[in-house]
Amino acid sequence: MAENLYEVVWPCGERRQKIQPLAKRLDTLNGKKVAQLWDYLFMGDEVFATLEDELRKQYPQVEFVSWREFGNTHTVNERELLASLPQRFKDLGVDAAISAMAC
Amino acid sequence: MGQAAATSVGLGMPNLPVAMIPGHPGVQSPEELRANVVAVTAWQVMENLLNQPDVQEMEDDPGSRDIVFRGTFEEVNDYFFEREWSDGLPIVPPTMEKIKEFLSYTDRDPNEVLGVVLPASRAVSIWAVAVNGVMAGCKPEYMPVLVALAEAMADPEYGVEHSGNTPGAETLIVLNGPIIKDLKFNYEQGALRDGFKPNTSVGRFWRLALRNIAGFLPHKTDKGSFGNTFRVVLAENEDALAKIGWPSNAADMGFETGDNTVTVSRMTSGNVIVSVTGATPEEIMPYLADSVASCTRWEIIFTVGGITYGTLRPALVLTPILAQTLARAGWSKDDVKQYLYKHARMTARRVETYTETWADFPIISLKHQVNLGKLPKDFAESDDPKRMVPIVLDPDDFMVLVSGDPLRTNAYTFAHNGYLGFPTAKKIVLPADWAERLKK
Numbered sequence: 445m446a447e448n449l450y451e452v453v454w455p456c457g458e459r460r461q462k463i464q465p466l467a468k469r470l471d472t473l474n475g476k477k478v479a480q481l482w483d484y485l486f487m488g489d490e491v492f493a494t495l496e497d498e499l500r501k502q503y504p505q506v507e508f509v510s511w512r513e514f515g516n517t518h519t520v521n522e523r524e525l526l527a528s529l530p531q532r533f534k535d536l537g538v539d540a541a542i543s544a545m546a547c
Numbered sequence: 548m549g550q551a552a553a554t555s556v557g558l559g560m561p562n563l564p565v566a567m568i569p570g571h572p573g574v575q576s577p578e579e580l581r582a583n584v585v586a587v588t589a590w591q592v593m594e595n596l597l598n599q600p601d602v603q604e605m606e607d608d609p610g611s612r613d614i615v616f617r618g619t620f621e622e623v624n625d626y627f628f629e630r631e632w633s634d635g636l637p638i639v640p641p642t643m644e645k646i647k648e649f650l651s652y653t654d655r656d657p658n659e660v661l662g663v664v665l666p667a668s669r670a671v672s673i674w675a676v677a678v679n680g681v682m683a684g685c686k687p688e689y690m691p692v693l694v695a696l697a698e699a700m701a702d703p704e705y706g707v708e709h710s711g712n713t714p715g716a717e718t719l720i721v722l723n724g725p726i727i728k729d730l731k732f733n734y735e736q737g738a739l740r741d742g743f744k745p746n747t748s749v750g751r752f753w754r755l756a757l758r759n760i761a762g763f764l765p766h767k768t769d770k771g772s773f774g775n776t777f778r779v780v781l782a783e784n785e786d787a788l789a790k791i792g793w794p795s796n797a798a799d800m801g802f803e804t805g806d807n808t809v810t811v812s813r814m815t816s817g818n819v820i821v822s823v824t825g826a827t828p829e830e831i832m833p834y835l836a837d838s839v840a841s842c843t844r845w846e847i848i849f850t851v852g853g854i855t856y857g858t859l860r861p862a863l864v865l866t867p868i869l870a871q872t873l874a875r876a877g878w879s880k881d882d883v884k885q886y887l888y889k890h891a892r893m894t895a896r897r898v899e900t901y902t903e904t905w906a907d908f909p910i911i912s913l914k915h916q917v918n919l920g921k922l923p924k925d926f927a928e929s930d931d932p933k934r935m936v937p938i939v940l941d942p943d944d945f946m947v948l949v950s951g952d953p954l955r956t957n958a959y960t961f962a963h964n965g966y967l968g969f970p971t972a973k974k975i976v977l978p979a980d981w982a983e984r985l986k987k
Binding site: 459468485495498516519545 | 550613619642760
């Protein structure tokens with residue numbers, strides 16, 4: 445007995461996000477301001493403190509904008525907070541950002 | 548790291564550089580963590596800030612109507628499984644003919660997009676809903692329910708983007724309205740058991756939609772440490788509710804009793820409350836309140852500020868006979884919620900142990916949060932660490948549902964995942980010719 449053949453379609457939703465170019469990397473961290481974004485998980489406060497120490501060893505003139513400035517990035521208002529970041533970064537003169545902690 | 552890489556694709560930045568911390572910070576001493584960050588993470592962070600990543604392209608996807616494969620039932624299933632488009636159970640092949648049958652049960656345009664959802668940033672279209680409904684083994688007439696579920700998935704209040712987080716909570720779908728009987732959903736004995744086509748296949752649709760539309764794939768964007776299989780749809784017993792004059796869950800969610808609605812919320816766990824004994828609310832409720840309180844554990848962080856304030860929505864499911872016994876004594880559903888607020892509690896010490904010691908979601912103390920005005924005074928009526936404090940901020944934060952075996956005195960309780968799957972309800976919109984179609 446011949447088996448039925450099925451012609452089937454692709455089951456996924458259409459991708460709506462195009463490739464986003466990444467920001468231009470910095471030529472040095474000296475004299476640059478680096479923002480810290482934290483989701484208040486997995487000891488990120490300890491991690492950022494250590495990162496500050498280590499980055500300053502290599503680039504003594506690097507400046508940081510603490511995660512305390514932005515608040516928790518993983519909470520009820522996270523969409524609004526993330527949407528506000530481009531303007532916040534401009535206002536604060538931020539050159540680059542480190543976002544943590546993923547898992 | 549795998550999740551970061553997979554998620555960055557959906558954000559349109561597949562080349563987003565990521566720095567690694569060896570191991571997991573949660574099981575490292577401060578000294579070990581510092582040593583790892585110094586040895587590995589700091590160097591990677593510097594490299595990521597200073598070196599431009601290579602530009603990457605994303606492969607084009609097929610069109611939604613493109614025939615991607617032709618083969619036998621087994622071949623189609625193998626093809627879909629190999630591409631991570633199925634959950635491992637056999638799927639019904641999504642042919643154009645089957646999809647059109649499903650689309651005939653909605654007046655919506657197949658191209659209509661209900662939203663764009665993470666992590667894959669894919670469109671939740673009526674077409675894609677129909678395709679995944681076919682695959683899940685739904686009947687075409689379930690389509691209005693599937694569309695309402697897709698609307699809930701696309702609603703930012705639900706927060707579907709969190710569905711791949713490590714707690715691995717699973718969605719509970721609650722169904723209300725005459726459509727329960729129209730489509731023969733089970734709402735009595737075995738209400739949460741597979742074996743009833745509408746309950747089971749609609750529950751499976753939700754998880755297939757999470758996979759194929761939202762883009763949650765285990766070992767990639769879905770990092771549930773353990774996870775759960777999908778839950779079948781929980782339909783309320785609206786006859787039992789009507790008999791005792793209690794509003795349905797639809798009304799609790801802002802609609803009218805008698806409206807056809809779906810409500811989705813992510814539940815971290817559930818437990819049956821067996822052999823509830825007593826002829827009065829005073830005899831019945833202490834056991835129920837204790838069970839509701841003890842089912843909620845670390846999830847208290849969603850109430851007291853560990854992550855959020857007041858987004859916890861624990862659920863209590865009563866069998867009809869228990870609801871009737873409570874109502875016979877004059878209790879309303881609101882009375883049940885009030886009782887739970889006053890009695891489904893845990894000690895302040897236990898809350899603070901979760902937030903400060905065991906799970907690391909620091910709030911300093913409940914009293915500190917009360918002093919900040921973040922929590923009501925109920926949380927700091929004294930300094931006694933053994934004082935009992937609520938597990939939610941408001942009696943209405945408890946979901947009280949009626950379903951299950953009408954004549955058994957068991958109940959069920961769910962712990963909730965807070966704003967990472969907040970209860971979200973949508974009205975089910977039926978096609979204009981619904982009544983005629985059902986008669987055929």
